[in-house]
Amino acid sequence: MNRRAFFLCNLSCPRRCIYCDQEAITGEIHIPEPREVESAIEQLKEAVEICYFGGSFTCLSLAKQQAYLDIISKAPPGSQVRFSTHPLCFDKKVFSLLGNYPVSMIELGVSSLEDHVLDTCRRGYSGKEVLEVISLLLKKDFRVGVQVMIGLPGQTIESSLDDLEKLERVTGGKEITLRIYPCLVLKGTQLERMLVKGTYKPLSVQKAAEWAGIMIKKAQDLGFPVQRVGLQETASLSSSIVAGPHHPALGELARSEALVLVLLDLSAKGPWQIPSRQRSLLFGHNRYGLKILSESTGVCLEDIEKNILFC
Numbered sequence: 001m002n003r004r005a006f007f008l009c010n011l012s013c014p015r016r017c018i019y020c021d022q023e024a025i026t027g028e029i030h031i032p033e034p035r036e037v038e039s040a041i042e043q044l045k046e047a048v049e050i051c052y053f054g055g056s057f058t059c060l061s062l063a064k065q066q067a068y069l070d071i072i073s074k075a076p077p078g079s080q081v082r083f084s085t086h087p088l089c090f091d092k093k094v095f096s097l098l099g100n101y102p103v104s105m106i107e108l109g110v111s112s113l114e115d116h117v118l119d120t121c122r123r124g125y126s127g128k129e130v131l132e133v134i135s136l137l138l139k140k141d142f143r144v145g146v147q148v149m150i151g152l153p154g155q156t157i158e159s160s161l162d163d164l165e166k167l168e169r170v171t172g173g174k175e176i177t178l179r180i181y182p183c184l185v186l187k188g189t190q191l192e193r194m195l196v197k198g199t200y201k202p203l204s205v206q207k208a209a210e211w212a213g214i215m216i217k218k219a220q221d222l223g224f225p226v227q228r229v230g231l232q233e234t235a236s237l238s239s240s241i242v243a244g245p246h247h248p249a250l251g252e253l254a255r256s257e258a259l260v261l262v263l264l265d266l267s268a269k270g271p272w273q274i275p276s277r278q279r280s281l282l283f284g285h286n287r288y289g290l291k292i293l294s295e296s297t298g299v300c301l302e303d304i305e306k307n308i309l310f311c
C-alpha cells in the first residue's frame, strides 16, 4: 500500500528529549492542520496508509486526534492510518477513540528500557511502564512498532540486548516490528551541550554498524522483523548533525555485520552458502562484510572470498 507521511514535528510531546529536534530531522517546519491533510488525501485514487510521524500523536487532545483520524473517511476504500507516539499517552478514552479507525500500526518511541538511560534522556517513564504499555497494545490487537536507539548516554550493547529480551517476554508470542536509530548529536540540543562539556561521547560509524548488527541478529533470533536502521536522509538532517554515526548506508553496513554473525554461527571458517540477493552485504561498500569476516576468522580476504558460495 502507498504511504503518505505527515510530520507533526514535536507536536504534543510531553517534554523535549535531549537528542531530539524533529524539524531538523524531517526538514518540515510547517505542521499540517487536519484540513491540509484532507486536501492532500481526498484526491488520491488508491488506498493509502496515512502516517503521522514526528510527534506524540496520542498526547494530542482527543478532539485533535479525532480530526486527524477522521480524514480516513475521505481516503480511498481500504486506507489505513499509522502514527508514532509517546508511550505514556494511552488511556481508556484514547483506546475507545482508536477502536473506531483502521489503525495499521502504532509506533512507540521507546529509546531504551534502562531507567538510568531514560532519565538522562528525559523520556519521562520507566522501562517497566513502557513494557506494560506494549503488552496492553498487543493484548488489544494493535500491531506495534518499537523504535529503539543505540549509543545513548549510559547505554551499552549489553543493555540493548537485554532490552530485546525484555520485549520478547512481554509480546506473548505476538510480533513487534523494530526500528533502530543510532543516536546523533543535532545542533542546539541538550545532547550537543553534553558533547561540548565532554559528558557524552557519540558512537563512530563503525561502532554503530557493529552494535546495530548485533541487535539485528538478536532480533532475528527472537523473531522480530527490523524495519529500518538509521534515520531517513534529508538535507536538513545532514546540515544539523554536529557529531555521531551519520552514514547514508548505515542500515546496509549493519545488515552486513548481522550476516557475518549468522555465518560465524554456522561455521567458524566456512565455506558458507548464501543467497545471491545477499551478495552486496558481503561485497558492497568496498567489501565491508568480507573484511569483517576476514578479521573475525583470521583468514585472509582472498581465501575468505573463495569460501563464499552463492545459491
Ligand code: SF4
Pocket (backbone or CB within 6 Å): 010, 013, 014, 015, 016, 017, 020, 021, 022, 054, 055, 056, 086, 109
Ligand atoms: S523523541 Fe519523540 S517524544 Fe521526544 S521530543 Fe522527539 S518526537 Fe517528542
